[in-house]
Amino acid sequence: MSELIRLESIVKRFDDTVVLNGIDLSVAENEFVTLLGPSGCGKTTTLRIIGGFEKPDEGRVFFDGKDITDMPANQRHINTVFQNYALFPHMNVGENIAFSMRVRNKPEQYIKDKIKYALKLVNLDGFENRRIDQLSGGQQQRIAMARAIVNEPRVLLLDEPLGALDLKLRQEMQYELVRLKKELGITFLYITHDQEEALTMSDKVVVMNEGYIQQEGTPEQIYDEPVNAFVADFIGDSNILDGQMIAERVVRIDGVDYPCIDGTEQGFPPGRPVDVVIRPEDIDIMPYGQGQFNGTIISKLFIGVHYEMLVQSENGEIEWLLQNYDQHDVGEKIGMKVDPENIQIMHKPKSEAESARELDL
Ligand SMILES: Nc1ncnc2c1ncn2[C@@H]1O[C@H](COP(=O)(O)OP(=O)(O)O)[C@@H](O)[C@H]1O
Ligand SMILES: [Mg+2]
Incomplete structure (x- = not known):
């Protein structure tokens, strides 16, 4: 597998507090990588630096071998799905999904086909004209996914996308996400503080604490061979x-x-x-x-x-x-x-x- 994203010695400070202490991370093309760690350990900040919404104080970000540290977010082939999916409440489902394609001046027929394709992928065939407030939380989450997919990103960044859902729905959506990733054939970089979620879905789990990477490996390696007491305690x-x-x-x-x-x-x-x-x-x-x-x-x-x-x-x-x-x-x-x-x-x-x-x- 070829490397798609690389972080090199990323340091990030807010005011005088160091929140990322030299993060080195490699994500291969088509991999499902999860950043796992307790609240405040620096997961979102890492994701925002990859997405281009935040500048590191030190270190470089590479995408497909190219240094993109100074590239604006909208020029990166990366899309983000946030925890609060931020759908436009005054637009219907189709308009929500179409929005970014309209901004990019895509032709109407292309947009229509894409909406249909994306809704099918997230199992919401025929929902084009539904109002956002008619949707359940799980359905809204699917629409947020559909909206990100139509831009054909090479990487999807997912920041605790299931955080607002109840346990049963969350488990259902975990299977959905794995299936979706397989069908799309793109790279997923996922964030969660939920160890079960990380172990269930990922090819690679990266355990973080206090701005440091503690361990990275397959779910089996992380579970069976934790490198220190923090990881062991955090994982189950x-x-x-x-x-x-x-x-x-x-x-x-x-x-x-x-x-x-x-x-x-x-x-x-x-x-x-x-x-x-x-x-x-x-x-x-x-x-x-x-x-x-x-x-x-x-x-x-x-x-x-x-x-x-x-x-x-x-x-x-x-x-x-x-x-x-x-x-x-x-x-x-x-x-x-x-x-x-x-x-x-x-x-x-x-x-x-x-x-x-x-x-x-
Ligand atoms: N814009 C900001 N200004 C100041 N401090 C921030 C900002 N964003 C995050 N932080 C701090 O950085 C640390 C890491 O935050 P974050 O990356 O959001 O953690 P996580 O996503 O793992 O919960 C936290 O202590 C948080 O309070
Ligand atoms: Mg966060």
Whole structure:
């Protein structure tokens, strides 16, 4: 896949606050890339810089190999769909979609055909003459998409476009967007603070926090191999635990030694204090006394397909979060086991690691 967008060392300040701290990002042609992070981490600012609505203080923006840092927004082959879709309320659906084509002096027949094509793509065949206030939120969102599509952009920038919709509609629209992207064969750069949305739709997820990119990778890489505790915590529920490497490929957590697959080669030699991530679905429940450690179930919640449980470990202070398809009762004593490949070892933040290293094994 050839590279379509590249950000090089983008720095952006508002007043004296740095909101982007040297962002490097590459988006390939036809890729579905999602910027994921908590509110205020700099997602919208990144998108606005790519769209040309904001100038970076440092760094360059490239499009198809060309430096477009100083190119005005309307000359970029990029279209944006914002969260508040900003449809014109006094125009009907067809007029809304036609607007930008009229501005570009496209012929009437071309405009008519395009409207029909776009409405078909977003599953709103025949809606040309509807008034905007007759549409549901989901339908308005589709019209906003249709309006962006007719300009034949090479990239669609989508800033939390589903943010205003309720959960069920949002999930429906997620499938719609993936289908739409496939049919259009264009590049999507998507923003969300919703980790599930990011994992569901994207080819590549870029996790941001406080103006820095924390990690980028496929949804599987981000979920299975978070590089630090922030990413692990942000992407789904996790057990994030204090650990210490006590032998080659053995980590001690809460007084119990677990074989794992990371060692010196991966930068985790014996003696090193580490953070450990264990996903709740990766803890196997065994009969009491037969696992690697024991505990008592202190709470249980049925959340649709599986049960979520908190288990108080017998070894120490830790409450483990478990997910399991089988029903177990509060108060039940169980054994637990974690396979080596499900133990994710991570570096501690530097300052923490140094003070932790002074502790004895
Ligand atoms: N025009 C602006 N003037 C001053 N501060 C801004 C402006 N736009 C954004 N910010 C600040 O920059 C930071 C990042 O904002 P933004 O990119 O909108 O984050 P996100 O989209 O991830 O929620 C926030 O602290 C926000 O308050
Ligand atoms: Mg935003």
